[in-house]
Amino acid sequence: MLNVTNLTVEIKENKKSYEVLSDISFSVEKNQTLGLVGESGCGKSMTATAIMGLLRNNKKITAGSIYLDDIDLIKYNEKEYEEIRGTKLSMIFQDSMASLNPLMKIGKQIEEAYLMHYKLTKDELKNKVNKSLADVGFKNISETINNIDNIINKYPHNLSGGQRQRVMIAMAIACCPQYLIADEPTTALDVTTQNKILNLIKSIQEKNNMGIIFISHDITVINKVCTHIGVMYAGKIVEYGKTNDIIKDPKHPYTKALIQSIPNTNNKNKPLSIIDGFVPTLGERNNSECIFYERCKDRTGKCKTKVKDIQMENNRKVTCTLYY
Ligand SMILES: Nc1ncnc2c1ncn2[C@@H]1O[C@H](COP(=O)(O)OP(=O)(O)OP(=O)(O)O)[C@@H](O)[C@H]1O
Ligand code: SF4
Ligand SMILES: [Mg+2]
Known part of the structure; x- marks a missing residue:
C-alpha cells in the first residue's frame, strides 16, 4: 500500500515560508486508482512531486509520512530513491514535450x-x-x-x-512499477485519443496489478477511471471517498461546484455553471478559517475558525462545518 499521512510541504520565497500542501492524507492499494482533482494551482502536481522525492531548491517536506509498504520514503536519500523510481514508483509527467x-x-x-x-x-x-x-x-x-x-x-x-x-x-x-502517478496524462489530447490512453492505462493496470494516482482537473475523466477520489483545494484534500459515493452525493461545497460545472449535454441551453473567484495564491491563504470561505455559497460565521475533518461512513472524509 502507498500511504500518505499528514503530508505538509513548504515553499520558501524571499525569506518567507508558505505552506503549499497542508496535511494531505490518502492511501492507494494495488489495483486501485485514486483520482486527485481540483482547479489549477491546488497542489496536485506538488503532491506527486513530493511522493516521487523530486522536490528541489526552495520546496521541502516539513511534516508527515509517505509509506510505501513498510518504508517511510521521507527518510530516503537521493540514492535510495533512485533505486525505487521506475521499479516501485513511477510517474508520467504533466507535460510530455518538457519531460522528453x-x-x-x-x-x-x-x-x-x-x-x-x-x-x-x-x-x-x-x-x-x-x-x-x-x-x-x-x-x-x-x-x-x-x-x-x-x-x-x-x-x-x-x-x-x-x-x-x-x-x-x-x-x-x-x-x-507497483505504483504509477499519472499527472494529467490526457489533458492536451482530443477526446478519442484521450479515451484510448485511458483504456491503455487501465489495461496496463490490470496486467501489472498497479496502484495508480491519477491527477486531473477534469472530474468527468476522474469519474471514468478512478475507484477513489481526493478533491484538492488550495493545498488541502477537502473531500475523500469512493468515486460512486462522491459523484452521487458530493458533500463539500467545492466538490458540488466542480460537479455542477460539468456541461450538461442533454440541456445545451442551460448556462454553464462556474465557481466565482479564484484559488487563493500562497500568500493569500488563511489557515485560521476555511480555505474555501471566500468562494463558498454556504458559508456561515462558523466557517471563520479552523475547520475539522469529519469522518463519515464508508471511509469517507469531508472538511466542512456543515457536517458538525
Ligand atoms: N517553483 C515554485 N515556486 C513557487 N510556487 C510554486 C512553484 N511551483 C508551484 N508553485 C505553487 O504551488 C501551488 C501548487 O502548484 P501545482 O503545480 O502543484 O498545482 P496543480 O494543482 O498541479 O495545477 P495545474 O492543474 O495547473 O497543473 C500553486 O499555488 C503554485 O503557484
Ligand atoms: S466550512 Fe463553511 S465556507 Fe468552508 S466549505 Fe464548508 S460551508 Fe463553505
Ligand atoms: Mg499540475
Missing part, C-alpha cells in the same frame, strides 16, 4: 529507462524497447508509417501529442 529530451531519439530515451535498473546486452535492450512500444499500442507492421522501427528513430517533436503520451507511458512502466 528534445535532442534524443525516442528509442534511446526508452533504453535509458531500462538501463537505470538493468544490465542488458544490445539485443536484449532492443527487444525490451520494441516490446514496451508494442505494449502501448505501436504496431510492428513494416507497411505502417508509425511502425515501431520508425518511432524509435524519431525525436519527440516528430510525434503527435497522443504518440508522445504513449511513449511517456512506455517509459514509466518499463520496469513494471
Whole structure:
C-alpha cells in the first residue's frame, strides 16, 4: 500500500515560508486508482512531486509520512530513491514535450529507462524497447508509417501529442512499477485519443496489478477511471471517498461546484455553471478559517475558525462545518 499521512510541504520565497500542501492524507492499494482533482494551482502536481522525492531548491517536506509498504520514503536519500523510481514508483509527467529530451531519439530515451535498473546486452535492450512500444499500442507492421522501427528513430517533436503520451507511458512502466502517478496524462489530447490512453492505462493496470494516482482537473475523466477520489483545494484534500459515493452525493461545497460545472449535454441551453473567484495564491491563504470561505455559497460565521475533518461512513472524509 502507498500511504500518505499528514503530508505538509513548504515553499520558501524571499525569506518567507508558505505552506503549499497542508496535511494531505490518502492511501492507494494495488489495483486501485485514486483520482486527485481540483482547479489549477491546488497542489496536485506538488503532491506527486513530493511522493516521487523530486522536490528541489526552495520546496521541502516539513511534516508527515509517505509509506510505501513498510518504508517511510521521507527518510530516503537521493540514492535510495533512485533505486525505487521506475521499479516501485513511477510517474508520467504533466507535460510530455518538457519531460522528453528534445535532442534524443525516442528509442534511446526508452533504453535509458531500462538501463537505470538493468544490465542488458544490445539485443536484449532492443527487444525490451520494441516490446514496451508494442505494449502501448505501436504496431510492428513494416507497411505502417508509425511502425515501431520508425518511432524509435524519431525525436519527440516528430510525434503527435497522443504518440508522445504513449511513449511517456512506455517509459514509466518499463520496469513494471507497483505504483504509477499519472499527472494529467490526457489533458492536451482530443477526446478519442484521450479515451484510448485511458483504456491503455487501465489495461496496463490490470496486467501489472498497479496502484495508480491519477491527477486531473477534469472530474468527468476522474469519474471514468478512478475507484477513489481526493478533491484538492488550495493545498488541502477537502473531500475523500469512493468515486460512486462522491459523484452521487458530493458533500463539500467545492466538490458540488466542480460537479455542477460539468456541461450538461442533454440541456445545451442551460448556462454553464462556474465557481466565482479564484484559488487563493500562497500568500493569500488563511489557515485560521476555511480555505474555501471566500468562494463558498454556504458559508456561515462558523466557517471563520479552523475547520475539522469529519469522518463519515464508508471511509469517507469531508472538511466542512456543515457536517458538525
Ligand atoms: N517553483 C515554485 N515556486 C513557487 N510556487 C510554486 C512553484 N511551483 C508551484 N508553485 C505553487 O504551488 C501551488 C501548487 O502548484 P501545482 O503545480 O502543484 O498545482 P496543480 O494543482 O498541479 O495545477 P495545474 O492543474 O495547473 O497543473 C500553486 O499555488 C503554485 O503557484
Ligand atoms: S466550512 Fe463553511 S465556507 Fe468552508 S466549505 Fe464548508 S460551508 Fe463553505
Ligand atoms: Mg499540475
